[in-house]
Amino acid sequence: MDRGLDPSIALNLLENALRDLMEHAYAEQWGPSWLDKVSTQKQREVWADRAQAERDRIRKGVAAVSPVGLQYSNLYDLTAIAEKNWQPLASALGKSKDCLPLLRRADSLRNTVAHNRLLVAHERDLLSGIAGQIRNQVTIYMSNHDPAGDIYPRIEKLADSFGRIIRPSLDSPPSLTAEQVLHPGDVVEFTCFGTDPQDRSLAWELWKPKVRQPVPRATTNAGEEACLEWVVSEDDVQERCWIDIRMSAVGARHHRNGSLDGSGVFVYIVRPPRGAW
Structure with a gap:
């Protein structure tokens, strides 16, 4: 029986959808300095460390460059940012009281996946469903900002x-x-x-x-x-x-x-x- 998306793929889809939405919606709301508005210096330092660790792993000796936007954030970071800065996201995700509990539940499952522990069947289905719902909402929102967005990828x-x-x-x-x-x-x-x-x-x-x-x-x-x-x-x-x-x-x-x-x-x-x- 189909058990939905693999948990790691579902998490990737969910995080990417949130990053894409935030980078678009927050830039519209606050302009080029939006990242400073929605994140802390400590968060940005952690993301920079993650970026550098990845670059060191991929290619030795390459000079460090600053990470862009939310690329190295995780679902915990994204959920916290959404909770504090919901209004620009509401057009895509609806009311915070409906969506935030889903994000928090997905984040609790992320910890299990991150530690290579298996999800039980209903948890796997739940994570896949949350990721699919958020991705679809973001896709519809972004498509509505593109005159041909309902036709082409x-x-x-x-x-x-x-x-x-x-x-x-x-x-x-x-x-x-x-x-x-x-x-x-x-x-x-x-x-x-x-x-x-x-x-x-x-x-x-x-x-x-x-x-x-x-x-x-x-x-x-x-x-x-x-x-x-x-x-x-x-x-x-x-x-x-x-x-x-x-x-x-x-x-x-x-x-x-x-x-x-x-x-x-x-x-x-x-x-x-x-x-x-």
Whole structure:
């Protein structure tokens, strides 16, 4: 019998939905300084430590960069922020007295999942249901802020392994120039997250210069993260190497822009192998 989403996937969906909603709604309410408004210095320091630990794990010797927004917050942080700053979220999530108990219950289950303990069947179903409900509410809200949002999927977040983030639904143009200097043999991982009002699967592609087909590809359910990996080669050597992440709905007859429903571009400096110039 179908027991719903895997608990770790459900938590990921729930946290990503809340982050996306908060970053959109709070920026509308308070402008660019919204993060300082809704979080404490101590919270931001903890998130910075988590970001640095991840960067140290992924790639040794890369200079630290400040985490963006709520990327390294967890459900406990997000629930506390929502409780203190509910009004901008109400259009999407409804009354706090109805939604906050669900978030608190999900957070209590998060502790079990985080310690690799199994949830019993009804807890698994409950967590999956809460995640699905919140994700759907956020998707509907965000779609209503997009004139074609009820037709096409939307990229909510693209992130590279240096902690840099593009949000094509919010950023214009959806591109970002990274400061890191790369060399052939380096590996960059991209995390991609999108939603679709029609709940279709999403196809993700990574395009790079001098290559006429995407390398690599991935397909996910809407609302789940996709991971793409770029292994830097000598063909990528140039001072502005554009890495284009593209997304489209699988099986759709129509797309937002040609054959695509969304894209974002990361720009890197790629130099020849050390000692080869």
